Amino acid sequence: MTEHFYANPFFWAMVSMLGMVGATSLFSEHKLRHSLWFVTIVLLLVTAGRFILVLPFCPQPRFDLFGLNAIIGAVPLLLTLIIGAKPFFTVKWWAPPKKSMGLKTTGIYGVVRHPIYLCELLWPLGLAVVFGSTYGVALTPVWWLAFLIHAIAEEGALEQELGDEYRQYEKKVRGRIIPGLPI
Amino acid sequence: MDNQQTIILLYILFIWCVVLHTFEEIAQGAFEIKIGPIKASKGKYLLGASAITTVNLSTLALIVVGNKIGLYLGLFTSSVIGVLQALVHSYGFFKEGGKARNYGAGFYSSIPLSIASLVLLLNIVKVLWPS
Numbered sequence: 001m002t003e004h005f006y007a008n009p010f011f012w013a014m015v016s017m018l019g020m021v022g023a024t025s026l027f028s029e030h031k032l033r034h035s036l037w038f039v040t041i042v043l044l045l046v047t048a049g050r051f052i053l054v055l056p057f058c059p060q061p062r063f064d065l066f067g068l069n070a071i072i073g074a075v076p077l078l079l080t081l082i083i084g085a086k087p088f089f090t091v092k093w094w095a096p097p098k099k100s101m102g103l104k105t106t107g108i109y110g111v112v113r114h115p116i117y118l119c120e121l122l123w124p125l126g127l128a129v130v131f132g133s134t135y136g137v138a139l140t141p142v143w144w145l146a147f148l149i150h151a152i153a154e155e156g157a158l159e160q161e162l163g164d165e166y167r168q169y170e171k172k173v174r175g176r177i178i179p180g181l182p183i
Numbered sequence: 184m185d186n187q188q189t190i191i192l193l194y195i196l197f198i199w200c201v202v203l204h205t206f207e208e209i210a211q212g213a214f215e216i217k218i219g220p221i222k223a224s225k226g227k228y229l230l231g232a233s234a235i236t237t238v239n240l241s242t243l244a245l246i247v248v249g250n251k252i253g254l255y256l257g258l259f260t261s262s263v264i265g266v267l268q269a270l271v272h273s274y275g276f277f278k279e280g281g282k283a284r285n286y287g288a289g290f291y292s293s294i295p296l297s298i299a300s301l302v303l304l305l306n307i308v309k310v311l312w313p314s
Binding site for chain 1: 195198199202203205206209210225226229230232233234236237240241243244247248
């Protein structure tokens with residue numbers, strides 16, 4: 001049994017999910033969406049929660065893949081780097097959508113509409129495998145849903161800003177987070 | 184496996200079923216549901232889905248530390264989000280003539296969800312009120 005809240009993996013999962021609720025609210029009309037502090041706190045919560053919950057000080061059932069956890073877990077981590085590196089440095093992913101930002105449709109954006117969110121599923125999965133964290137792996141569908149909800153909210157804002165241009169792009173590239181799938 | 188571990192595992196299964204159910208509802212356009220004068224908006228639905236997931240993770244966090252409030256919350260979530268919603272979706276599905284739309288959106292995934300939540304509910308009751 002976990003006695004301290006900081007060693008409770010589901011406490012950290014909840015922290016991350018609270019961050020996701022805050023991140024989704026960035027697409028509302030609330031003035032907070034323009035606050036750099038709010039965006040920074042939200043990003044910290046979303047990321048830190050999923051990072052901490054897999055670490056060895058959070059007691060949970062651990063699995064061993066014949067001593068190959070580090071190698072198998074490195075695959076999604078490498079994919080995160082390959083898929084996410086360019087969008088991460090070339091797109092203002094932290095800011096609410098604006099018409100002046102323009103629409104990127106080439107490269108990875110020609111395969112999937114939200115490559116950064118795909119990375120947000122891959123890195124926690126990779127890290128969970130590296131640390132043999134059962135709860136970390138088990139919570140992957142939860143992050144998938146959380147980022148899907150976030151993507152739907154973001155697309156509403158993108159359609160408002162970019163109009164037909166974005167609707168055409170949605171028809172051309174079906175993959176929202178997973179390539180080829182509308183989910 | 185002790186009672187607490189069983190409930191943790193069942194709760195994770197329950198969360199998976201909720202995730203699957205939300206995917207189905209989103210795919211079937213649950214945003215468009217009209218309940219009398221009340222019309223669900225996309226924003227409210229997305230916020231509601233996020234809030235339900237947050238409540239589920241908080242419940243699980245409380246169950247892991249052995250807090251009884253977690254079990255009572257689990258009783259509430261498994262009966263309302265699990266069993267009760269299945270009854271509502273079944274009613275909607277048959278009212279719509281066997282089509283998964285309006286209240287019936289999410290009918291198919293509500294079946295495994297209701298089974299998982301019923302098993303979870305019974306296990307929580309067993310721990311809270313041992314005979």
